Amino acid sequence: MSVVHLDGGPLKGCSAHVDDGVMSIEVTNGLPEGLDRTVTLELSLAEAEAVKSWLLKPAADGSAAIDDENTKSVMVKLGAKLDFIEGVARVRDELEAAGFPTDTLTDEQVAELGRRIAESPIRRYSGNSS
Numbered sequence: 001m002s003v004v005h006l007d008g009g010p011l012k013g014c015s016a017h018v019d020d021g022v023m024s025i026e027v028t029n030g031l032p033e034g035l036d037r038t039v040t041l042e043l044s045l046a047e048a049e050a051v052k053s054w055l056l057k058p059a060a061d062g063s064a065a066i067d068d069e070n071t072k073s074v075m076v077k078l079g080a081k082l083d084f085i086e087g088v089a090r091v092r093d094e095l096e097a098a099g100f101p102t103d104t105l106t107d108e109q110v111a112e113l114g115r116r117i118a119e120s121p122i123r124r125y126s127g128n129s130s
Contacts, residue, residue, distance in 0.1 A: 045085065052078050087114060 043051065055065045055075050065071040084107075091114035092102045102110060 045082075048078060048082055052082060084111065087111060090114075091117075 052075065055071060055078075058064050066075060088107045088110045091110050095102050095110075095113075105113070
């Protein structure tokens with residue numbers, strides 16, 4: 001984040017006096033703080049995985065994209081989304097293989113069910129059944 005200070009004063013060729021208080025503007029990447037501009041991309045799963053892999057590769061100078069804060073946040077968001085998609089697909093596959101239809105469940109419902117199952121205290125029993 002860089003901070004730009006603009007000092008007011010009389011303008012050349014202008015008889016009026018400009019407010020001489022100090023005005024501070026905080027900017028990030030050249031845009032004023034708080035200005036919410038987003039870009040939305042639609043990628044196939046394969047394309048998203050390729051972007052993630054590309055971001056993880058070191059540059060020719062040995063630097064890594066993860067060292068840049070903006071790139072790091074993109075990688076974290078992309079990684080979380082890819083993990084969610086992969087996890088939901090795995091849970092759906094396992095439920096379908098066990099005979100439970102999942103086509104009426106949303107991804108969020110499947111994810112929640114997967115979390116609840118994973119948190120259950122089920123342990124393999126290795127003792128005698130008598």
